[in-house]
Amino acid sequence: MNKPKRSPFSRLLVSAVCLALLGLAATAQAQGDEQESSARIYISNEYGATISVIDTATNELIDTITVTGRPGEVRPRGTAVSPDGGTIYVALSDFNPRLEAPEDKIVAIDVASNEVIAEYRAGGNPERVAISPDGLQLWAALEARAQGIGIDLATGETIATFRTGIESEGVAVSPDGRWVYMTGEASHTVTVFDIEELQVLKHFLVGNRPRVVIFSDDGSQAYVSAEIGGTISVVDTSTHEVTGHISLGLDSRPVEMALSPDGSRLFVAGGGTNAVYVIDTESQEVIEVIRERMGRRPWGIAISVDGSRVYTANGLSDSVSVIDTETLEVIDNISAGRGAHSASVGEPLPAEEEE
Amino acid sequence: MKRLLCTLIPLSLLPLAPAQESIMVSHAEPLRFAFAVELLGFQLDAVELGGELGGELDDEEDAADAAEADVEAAEPDDEDEDEVRVRPVDLFAGSLAERDPALHHELVASLEEIEQASEREDQAATAAAVERVRPLLRRAEEVLLPEDLRDDPAFRAAVLARLALSGSGFAEGYEEAAGGEVGAYIFGWAGLQRAKALWAELEPAATNRDSVAEVDRAFAVLDDLMPSPEPPERFRDPEDAEVAAHDLVFALEAAFGGQLQPRNLGAVLALVDDQSRAACVAFEEERELLALELVTSAQVNYVEGIGGTISLLVPEPAGVIRELLGESLPEQMRAGERAEVSSGCARLQEAIAEASSAFR
Numbered sequence: 001m002n003k004p005k006r007s008p009f010s011r012l013l014v015s016a017v018c019l020a021l022l023g024l025a026a027t028a029q030a031q032g033d034e035q036e037s038s039a040r041i042y043i044s045n046e047y048g049a050t051i052s053v054i055d056t057a058t059n060e061l062i063d064t065i066t067v068t069g070r071p072g073e074v075r076p077r078g079t080a081v082s083p084d085g086g087t088i089y090v091a092l093s094d095f096n097p098r099l100e101a102p103e104d105k106i107v108a109i110d111v112a113s114n115e116v117i118a119e120y121r122a123g124g125n126p127e128r129v130a131i132s133p134d135g136l137q138l139w140a141a142l143e144a145r146a147q148g149i150g151i152d153l154a155t156g157e158t159i160a161t162f163r164t165g166i167e168s169e170g171v172a173v174s175p176d177g178r179w180v181y182m183t184g185e186a187s188h189t190v191t192v193f194d195i196e197e198l199q200v201l202k203h204f205l206v207g208n209r210p211r212v213v214i215f216s217d218d219g220s221q222a223y224v225s226a227e228i229g230g231t232i233s234v235v236d237t238s239t240h241e242v243t244g245h246i247s248l249g250l251d252s253r254p255v256e257m258a259l260s261p262d263g264s265r266l267f268v269a270g271g272g273t274n275a276v277y278v279i280d281t282e283s284q285e286v287i288e289v290i291r292e293r294m295g296r297r298p299w300g301i302a303i304s305v306d307g308s309r310v311y312t313a314n315g316l317s318d319s320v321s322v323i324d325t326e327t328l329e330v331i332d333n334i335s336a337g338r339g340a341h342s343a344s345v346g347e348p349l350p351a352e353e354e355e
Numbered sequence: 356m357k358r359l360l361c362t363l364i365p366l367s368l369l370p371l372a373p374a375q376e377s378i379m380v381s382h383a384e385p386l387r388f389a390f391a392v393e394l395l396g397f398q399l400d401a402v403e404l405g406g407e408l409g410g411e412l413d414d415e416e417d418a419a420d421a422a423e424a425d426v427e428a429a430e431p432d433d434e435d436e437d438e439v440r441v442r443p444v445d446l447f448a449g450s451l452a453e454r455d456p457a458l459h460h461e462l463v464a465s466l467e468e469i470e471q472a473s474e475r476e477d478q479a480a481t482a483a484a485v486e487r488v489r490p491l492l493r494r495a496e497e498v499l500l501p502e503d504l505r506d507d508p509a510f511r512a513a514v515l516a517r518l519a520l521s522g523s524g525f526a527e528g529y530e531e532a533a534g535g536e537v538g539a540y541i542f543g544w545a546g547l548q549r550a551k552a553l554w555a556e557l558e559p560a561a562t563n564r565d566s567v568a569e570v571d572r573a574f575a576v577l578d579d580l581m582p583s584p585e586p587p588e589r590f591r592d593p594e595d596a597e598v599a600a601h602d603l604v605f606a607l608e609a610a611f612g613g614q615l616q617p618r619n620l621g622a623v624l625a626l627v628d629d630q631s632r633a634a635c636v637a638f639e640e641e642r643e644l645l646a647l648e649l650v651t652s653a654q655v656n657y658v659e660g661i662g663g664t665i666s667l668l669v670p671e672p673a674g675v676i677r678e679l680l681g682e683s684l685p686e687q688m689r690a691g692e693r694a695e696v697s698s699g700c701a702r703l704q705e706a707i708a709e710a711s712s713a714f715r
Contacts, residue, residue, distance in 0.1 A: 166663045187663045204668075208617075229618055251605055251609050
């Protein structure tokens with residue numbers, strides 16, 4: 001994996017933040033020594049306006065990052081972590097999707113210092129974000145504008161904006177960096193954007209109210225969760241066509257998904273049934289539904305780097321459930337912030353930052 | 356007209372609905388009647404509190420159209436107006452007029468009285484006219500709805516679901532108010548009160564008792580958003596109302612074991628096709644009021660159910676459908692322009708057939 005550049009530009013970068021970062025470097029380094037020896041799970045808390053940080057080695061909450069001091073007015077939702085694990089990107093918006101407000105932006109947080117190191121104005125109620133595999137581009141769904149936007153993280157410049165389906169939400173970049181897939185929640189579609197040609201290739205229909213899209217590691221397939229449809233649409237990415245739908249039940253309300261590192265299992269957060277659905281990706285069948293000890297309304301989900309644990313962001317119980325992927329049982333529940341929404345996994349920080 | 360219809364692409368080319376279809380599709384006509392009566396009922400409540408009688412469809416193509424203006428690469432969609440106004444009574448007036456002309460006449464006259472009194476800001480006259488309409492509405496419901504459906508829990512739950520999710524429903528009322536149209540709040544609040552009253556009647560019949568708590572929880576969220584007839588000083592996220600409305604409908608589906616929201620978009624388009632064809636036939640048979648009712652219903656189902664999707668996937672026929680259902684056909688039907696209606700009907704069927712390719 002290419003090491004990404006660590007110099008995100010921000011038009012709104014405040015010099016005071018840089019000074020503060022320099023001043024706090026020693027402190028941050030000390031924190032890093034204690035905290036960054038293993039991968040982390042980041043949970044955005046929509047109503048608490050915080051990010052809960054969980055150490056995957058101990059399954060303990062090791063930090064809570066305050067994203068904004070205005071909970072109830074500004075909310076973090078979608079998150080993505082840079083490939084090197086050093087920066088977490090968080091989609092922020094106010095609570096009025098129709099209003100283009102300064103709060104509609106994406107912030108980059110340095111996970112060593114927990115400081116906001118860059119801000120990217122997006123507008124249009126950004127809901128979810130994705131980072132390109134090389135770590136150089138950020139792509140966001142602008143829900144209120146039915147648009148997608150790409151931002152060059154080095155310059156802060158807009159790469160492209162493009163039309164999507166209505167109420168764009170889920171976004172993913174293909175592992176080869178060629179395609180952006182973006183869901184249109186109210187049009188029941190996925191939009192395919194060609195990063196090389198900088199144009200929309202097509203829109204195609206998936207299950208009703210598609211929420212989230214992810215690619216398989218080899219990029220050959222994509223999976224799209226459909227909340228009202230209660231399905232996962234399977235997409236052949238060579239043709240950008242749906243090849244099948246995996247049914248989870250009409251009340252399942254699937255949202256976020258996480259693939260095991262070997263791609264054999266797809267874990268789906270079922271917000272409607274307080275369950276996690278485990279799908280065998282080869283047979284495309286549900287092989288287990290995990291309900292016991294699950295928190296309420298799992299909305300976000302992430303899997304540890306080694307694939308041994310799955311973490312769910314439970315919006316109604318403000319918690320994170322930890323699932324052992326061998327036994328497929330909930331082994332722990334960890335308190336998170338108010339309105340746990342999305343979950344992302346971050347690689348361990350590079351060795352030079354730990355020293 | 357019949358000869359013309361025979362030359363059109365047959366309905367069988369549209370995707371077939373699955374065996375278990377949403378009540379919105381399988382019981383489209385009675386659901387339309389019941390929903391429109393409830394809608395009018397809570398609008399009257401709102402009018403008594405100072406609201407303005409009317410109805411509005413949420414147009415999900417707005418967002419796409421707005422995006423289009425800013426995106427260079429976007430393909431042109433259509434240039435339709437931002438919103439479509441539909442009066443609830445238009446969704447059943449034709450059927451009522453055919454089944455009980457006197458009741459229809461009395462109801463329409465009373466509604467006009469309300470509008471006039473409301474425009475004069477004569478509260479006493481408005482209230483008196485509203486009280487005259489209420490029993491007429493109940494009678495209309497008895498005339499329009501089959502007896503076995505009137506108290507059927509699953510059917511009533513579907514009506515409640517429509518009150519929640521429709522572009523004229525209570526969640527939309529809150530959303531519009533939070534977006535700046537504060538006058539819409541009272542309709543959201545009044546719709547919510549009616550929905551809660553419906554739920555109180557339905558709750559004992561819920562077959563899945565676990566879901567009852569979920570319904571109550573959703574109503575609690577909505578109550579928190581709309582605690583009184585007076586708009587809150589500060590609105591919360593409009594999506595909170597939408598999310599709670601969806602929570603409510605999912606819980607109702609679990610409680611009564613039916614599909615209360617459409618999931619098969621091809622079936623919704625087939626319904627639009629059925630209704631628009633029936634409208635054209637009714638007009639050909641000189642049943643203009645029924646024709647208008649049916650074309651209005653087709654428009655509602657199109658705009659709320661599939662218009663945005665079709666606009667995105669097959670923009671050309673989408674533009675034709677929207678223009679015909681939303682403007683030309685109703686206007687031409689009102690004006691009695693028979694040749695134009697006939698031609699418009701033919702173009703509409705062709706456009707719908709073309710649009711159905713989006714769902715194959």
